[in-house]
Amino acid sequence: MTEKLVLPKAAEEFLARKISERIKTHYKVSRIAQQQIIMDDAVRTPGAKLLCGDDPWVLQKENGISYEYNLTTNMFSRGNISEKIRFSKFKVDEEVIADLFCGIGYWVLQIAKHQTPKRIICVDRNPNATAALERNISLNKLEKELFDIRTQDCRKVRALGANRIFLGLIPCCCFMINESTLDLFAKDPQKPSWIHIHHNYTEECGQKRAKACTQLITCDCLEESRRMGRIGLTETTVYFLLSQRASDDCRRTRRL
Missing domain, CATH: 3.40.50.150 (Vaccinia Virus protein VP39)
Structure with missing residues (x-):
């Protein structure tokens, strides 16, 4: 039996989709995103990835204000x-x-x-x-x-x-x-x-x-x-x- 399994780069997205589907079912959610390090560029691009679902817009409420933003383009x-x-x-x-x-x-x-x-x-x-x-x-x-x-x-x-x-x-x-x-x-x-x-x-x-x-x-x-x-x-x-x-x-x- 071999000690390790090396997967090609192309397998990353495939596995992410498969794992996301399982998480989606377990937690009963419609969308799943993966957080990334905020880029040190002029607009502080979040770089988040939407793994499951089509709508990247999310809602955050603080101190009586509702904030909607696209988590792939805004932090x-x-x-x-x-x-x-x-x-x-x-x-x-x-x-x-x-x-x-x-x-x-x-x-x-x-x-x-x-x-x-x-x-x-x-x-x-x-x-x-x-x-x-x-x-x-x-x-x-x-x-x-x-x-x-x-x-x-x-x-x-x-x-x-x-x-x-x-x-x-x-x-x-x-x-x-x-x-x-x-x-x-x-x-x-x-x-x-x-x-x-x-x-x-x-x-x-x-x-x-x-x-x-x-x-x-x-x-x-x-x-x-x-x-x-x-x-x-x-x-x-x-x-x-x-x-x-x-x-x-x-x-x-x-x-x-």
Whole structure:
């Protein structure tokens, strides 16, 4: 008797289908997907595979919001529910919100559902993400007129007139921490402007990336921009989401 059996590469899909059929019958489910490592590309492609079934769209509910997304083209992070709840409590009455990495609406749907912003500008370069966002706006019965959805690279947007900007790109959005981002704010000296930065802090990249975010808090361009009337920035808050301790978020605020 031989000790091992070597199967050709072509057998992988065949076995996956056979095993999936057994799992489908045992657990009484209609669809089965295989999770993959999220790719480190521009749109964080999940790479999940649908092994059984034809419809890749799934539904996730969090804090009163229903999120529908295609699991083969969009990812969903379940680890930041506490942060979503905190975001939903921000008082943003009559504010113009700009989410430069909006995805399927992780953050903006919470704001739109639980608060009363004036307008929400949603930017994402992934057409699959903005398509899911439009679908989720309807699904949650939110006003379509409230949203300005733009499928484009956030580095190319100009003069949004925003009061609050979200930079929710994990693991790091340091490339958007610059003076051009400050030009996206409204030029209203009577209204404070906010910029929220999401950033994975790990031992490996901690010092380097934390330094980039810390520079935003202390950078001279904030004070200079305020003096020149480019923005009505009176307070900037940077949020570090610690990947090793998700519930422990470190808030640093610099008041100008």
